[in-house]
Amino acid sequence: MGSACHGTRTTFCRAAGLVPKRPARPVAKGLQTVHEFSIVESILDTLGELAGKNRLARITSVTLTIGRLRQVVPETLRFAFEAASKDTVAHGARLELEFVDIRARCTTCGAKFRVENNYYICGTCNGTSVELTSGDELIIQSVEGEEA
Amino acid sequence: MKITVMKNILNANQNKADEVRGVLAAKRVLMVNLIGSPGSGKTTLLEKTIAHCAGRFAIAVIEGDVATDRDARRLQPHNVPIVLINTDGACHLESISIQQALDTFDLDTIDIVFVENVGNLVCPAEFDIGEFGKVAVCSVTEGDDKPEKYPLLFREAKALVLNKIDLCEYTDFDMDAFTQSVTMLNGTIPQMHISCRREKGLDTWFAWLEETAGRVCRNP
Numbered sequence: 001m002g003s004a005c006h007g008t009r010t011t012f013c014r015a016a017g018l019v020p021k022r023p024a025r026p027v028a029k030g031l032q033t034v035h036e037f038s039i040v041e042s043i044l045d046t047l048g049e050l051a052g053k054n055r056l057a058r059i060t061s062v063t064l065t066i067g068r069l070r071q072v073v074p075e076t077l078r079f080a081f082e083a084a085s086k087d088t089v090a091h092g093a094r095l096e097l098e099f100v101d102i103r104a105r106c107t108t109c110g111a112k113f114r115v116e117n118n119y120y121i122c123g124t125c126n127g128t129s130v131e132l133t134s135g136d137e138l139i140i141q142s143v144e145g146e147e148a
Numbered sequence: 149m150k151i152t153v154m155k156n157i158l159n160a161n162q163n164k165a166d167e168v169r170g171v172l173a174a175k176r177v178l179m180v181n182l183i184g185s186p187g188s189g190k191t192t193l194l195e196k197t198i199a200h201c202a203g204r205f206a207i208a209v210i211e212g213d214v215a216t217d218r219d220a221r222r223l224q225p226h227n228v229p230i231v232l233i234n235t236d237g238a239c240h241l242e243s244i245s246i247q248q249a250l251d252t253f254d255l256d257t258i259d260i261v262f263v264e265n266v267g268n269l270v271c272p273a274e275f276d277i278g279e280f281g282k283v284a285v286c287s288v289t290e291g292d293d294k295p296e297k298y299p300l301l302f303r304e305a306k307a308l309v310l311n312k313i314d315l316c317e318y319t320d321f322d323m324d325a326f327t328q329s330v331t332m333l334n335g336t337i338p339q340m341h342i343s344c345r346r347e348k349g350l351d352t353w354f355a356w357l358e359e360t361a362g363r364v365c366r367n368p
Contacts (some may be wrong), residue, residue, distance in 0.1 A: 035271035038158075038238070038240070042322065046155060047151070047157075050151060054151060102338055118295075118299050118332055118333050120303070120332060120334065127335060128335020129335060130335070138156060138274075139153075140154075141152075142151060142153055143150070144150045145149055145151070147149055
């Protein structure tokens, strides 16, 4: 499927190989359509690098910090991690999830506040220009493993 | 053995996105990432936009879909450079694909690149692709509660286009509730209410685009 359209400037990228090949990890059918799968793939890439650098035979636990603005469903993330980590150094690792509240700072008066119910308006001055100070994190905080 | 890592999970995508952003800034090319549900009107909005920009701005399009080339073929008659990315099931575009797609364009001859992301209000908002800004495209027929349900996109977007306003009278869409929910999430985002089909309100979208391109592009 996919072909270059001669005589036009439309390029069909499957033929051009522009879709990056995903590693052949065992996953449940359809799981790759959720973005938690992309997140898990990135996590496993990092875990593989860490295990190599630190001579770990296996990873026993991974702690993630996830901001509440991120659209990560914990159950889906766990399911994706369990499925995709088979036959990797992280197989059987415990996944610890720590969630971070959404907090913001008003750029008009400087007031800091916790955002609840999607309400990003400053409670001090009713200003609508705010910047996020926490809540959009997607971080591998720490890893535990057994040395080789 | 415990190792403190403190690494952004999407580091690899972010690094590529930052590279893309750097190249676009050096070339003074504006890249806009259109994100919205399937059927919100992203492709139709692009059809109208490309027609309006003819003779004003040189346009290129990166079209993202899970499957088929239908949207790319709809845009072909406009005779602008188009790259189609079929994601084979992935629900969003990532920066590596965008970088490779941009490499096929002559950026010295382009002012604006539109990325039509995979139809999805969730995942595309999570992945920086190096764009100047995300534009949320939603439609009256999806209901007025989408900003509350999908806050990340509406929080991150630089502009919001609400399409299909001609169908308001046939739905229960509460315009006041919708605009208020957007303002609560993002008080500074311009909200543009349009009907692509009836060509209503498009002038507000074109004005935003021209003002933004004027600031960013090489030869506005």
